[in-house]
Amino acid sequence: MTRTIVVGGGAAGSALTARLSDDPDREVTLIEAGRADGVYPPELLDASGIRGAMPGHPATWTYEALLARGRPYAVARGRILGGSTTINGGYFVRARRGDHDIWADAGGPRWSYDACLPIWRAIEADADFGATALHGAAGPVPVRRHDGGLLAAAFTEAATARGHPLEPDKNGEQPAGVGPVPSNVRGGVRVNTGLAYIEPVRGRTNLRILGSTTVARIRWRGARAVGVETDVGGVDADEVVLCAGAIGSARILLSSGVGPQRPLSTLGIAVRADLPVGTAFADHPDIAVAWRPRGVIPDSADPFPFPVALHLDAAGRGGADGDLELLLAARPLDQLLTGSAAPDADRQVIVGLQAPRGRGELSLRSADPTTSPRVAYRYLEEASDRDRLRSGIRETAALLQTGALGEVCAGLSDLGDAQLQSDGALDDWMHAHLGTAIHMCATAPIGDVVDGAGRVLGVEGLRVADTSILPSVPSRGPAASAVLVGEVVARAMRAGD
Template sequence: MHRVPKRKAPPHDPPETRVITPSGRRPDVLVVGAGGSGAVLAARLSEDAGCEVLLAEAGPAPRALPDFPAGLLDARLVPGAQPGHAAVRTFPALLTPGLPYAAARGRFLGGSTAVNGGYFVRARRADFDRWSAHGDIWSYDRVLPVMRALETDLDLGATALHGGDGPIPVQRTDLGHPAAAAFQAAARSLGYSDDPDKNDQGRPGFGPVPTNTAGGRRINTGVAYLLGEAAQRPNLTVLGECVVRSIVISRGRATGVVVERGGRRTVLDAGEIILCAGSLSSPHLLHLSGVGPADDLARHGIAVVHDLPAVGAALSDHPQTVVEWTPRRPMPVPSGGWLGGVLHLPSSSGGDAAGDLEILQSLVPTMGLVGGEAAAPGAPLPFLVSVQTPRTSGGLRTVSADPDVPPRIAYGYLDTGADRRRMREAVRAAAAVVATGAFGEVREGLADPEPGLLDDDGLLDAWIRARLGTSQHTCGTVPMGGAVDGHGRVHGLEGLRVADTSILPTAPLRGPAATAVLIGEVIAGAVRRGG
């Protein structure tokens, strides 16, 4: 992938102010980031022919499906798991003190929805109950019609709970694969409920995974919202390879952004700025623009524009590890996607019945996910085991006024005894699935962890820490309440909103991709209503 050169304009050569729209008009709205929320916002706002919309994406922004690399569309692959992938940007982070990690985010039209696993599961009612404290706009009853409108459910069609003509196709994984069928039988033998529709708020248990795929193709938000009729709108301009460096704020109002494109620094002026750069880049951009914890920013040479301590003060994400099992016989290569079934169950301290532990089945070996291949003969198959209890920890600090210096990101995983206990419960639950007679139809044995570790808390804690990862579900870095209101408006500033998963005070009880799309829809509706 072509990278924008890291050229900085000399001090005597200030950036010029330009309007880059076909009409020559100053944009009414400038959206930063064409990912899970930004592509949605730009598409929805530009449905109003009188609203001039400019969308700036740091990565490539093709305007036709044939221009997308095949690997970004193949639902059997997870580009974000492949080290060095051209459509991915990584952020250095610490999962625990002394445990480094590279957090992957999409840098292509569609953002992280172009490189993630295609898991498209709605948040739970309990999540909306928490978020609606910041405005009834987030109550489950208010968002249900929006969730229906954004999807076409290819399995269930249009119902009181599901949509039949929205831009995002939703298709559940096929449980006919031998490993998926064995997982289903094992879950039933352990007494877990059938949960055939993960998006209906029913009792959690085992079921297929709703995905934003159709016929084996991942449909990211750029494809779904921007490549059809929206691409022909004269009032929508999409700029690819356009890296936003900071927000221009004058007298308490955001008036534009400084960008680098083609080696040239430019100020793009607009009536309103909406950050949709993601939970790692949106707070970093605010910090670079002087919006954040004043003392900390000043300490690192950043001119303070607006003291807003909640920006980057904490984050919310889901710790994850991998439990692997060895097949008894060669497993068929999956045809429609990499995912099998998923089991949700409550931890001993989950606090509600929504099921805060997740065991997600991969039909592709870890070696294949990392190597970009749907098959890796002879390799063990993984369960991705995560704890999705809503909580915050860690945070994001900007340590330089230079935008090329990455922020310091700490996840703060496994900080408490409860954190460690829930991870042990999740690993043991996955191992119990593998140990059932029903799963014995396909498995030779448990590959990792070794069975002897499972009964010793200390040994299992050490095993988890050594293999710890993250679900890449970061939220809460620009939270509603502390930093923005329920409509995404940044406290104390005019003309500036944030509309991505960074505004969720806590990550939902399920992966947030579907919620990122919902955020784009909800905030677009608020903007159009003048809210």
């Protein structure tokens, strides 16, 4: 009987746990820092809002970060079974073929689009397209698109009026354009990976779930991982798989002596493997462009908050992948985050840079594993990133003046012609309004820290299986990609790789 510890029950960890525990000859212990009994506060599964994403919520880790010079930010990550799929917007969009090409270059053919397409199909139960060559109908994750009502229709009309193509299936490798956003929402419920993957297998005799248990570091015997140290004691295993997310997994690696030699030695941490953990992470910078509604806009009967998105390139037209995302918030962000907003509250279009050139750094502040790491995004330092974000903001301003969307928009809230017409002024405005999608990847990338099966280089018995290992942030939100990582690594492990 092979004993495996999975650290973290989020998007990747839940999928990996379910697939590994399919094997009756493997004993799997899932360790989750948050609640893991399958019971959720109602606001966490209510897909009409994202109240769980508020920093300080008891179901989150909250990390202090620096987006850019003078721009501090609080990053919330899920701390409950299902991880951040419990607190996010329910956006479930696949990575693009171009993303897979990058991953396969680093990790081998198992990461190619063609190799992963059967896994993508196995993950989903697509309510709109059913079982096809591109889609699955019997997977654990429900996928569907949403109506979005008057506002989504007006956004789509404005985008097509400005020459952007329709993209009815954003999981179908069509040319980038405007179309409905696939989600893992069913009947108004955010179906997180705890519900999708863990609840159906919770009763397995070879699966043990430890909730409210925080992993401090790896336990070693020489260069081999033999378990983990937690806040309630040690747990032994033949193999450990970190699925604690791009921040959590990197923090555990660093605290366990897997990371850059010099900074770890300075903190008095014995180095097991000198690897570039946390030295060049990637994420999606985003900026909410607020606009004033002309009167009260009726809400759609469908509660999904992000029903439609436009993907385009920096030249303003849909490219093969579209490195800018203009995501419509169907309700005011204040309402989505807090549950209430004035009827005439500002609305938002969220402009996200999907293929950023800039990279950030995650490092330890202390050898104490309970101390939050230092997270520096270094957004806006690359000239090309600023150029492309300006392009997305200017296109958003134009959309909001076009056709039916212009009829319901009374103007931008705090962005004027003076900023739109000057690169320097717009850069200042972007810095003041800068946010992050919290889509961090590449803190332990394939090729540099792990191999294509997630095995940590230079040690034995230790793997990572979450967005930490993706060498670049996918050009769409990474929730679906995180699930894919769990599936791919589980298959490698079960194959003996």
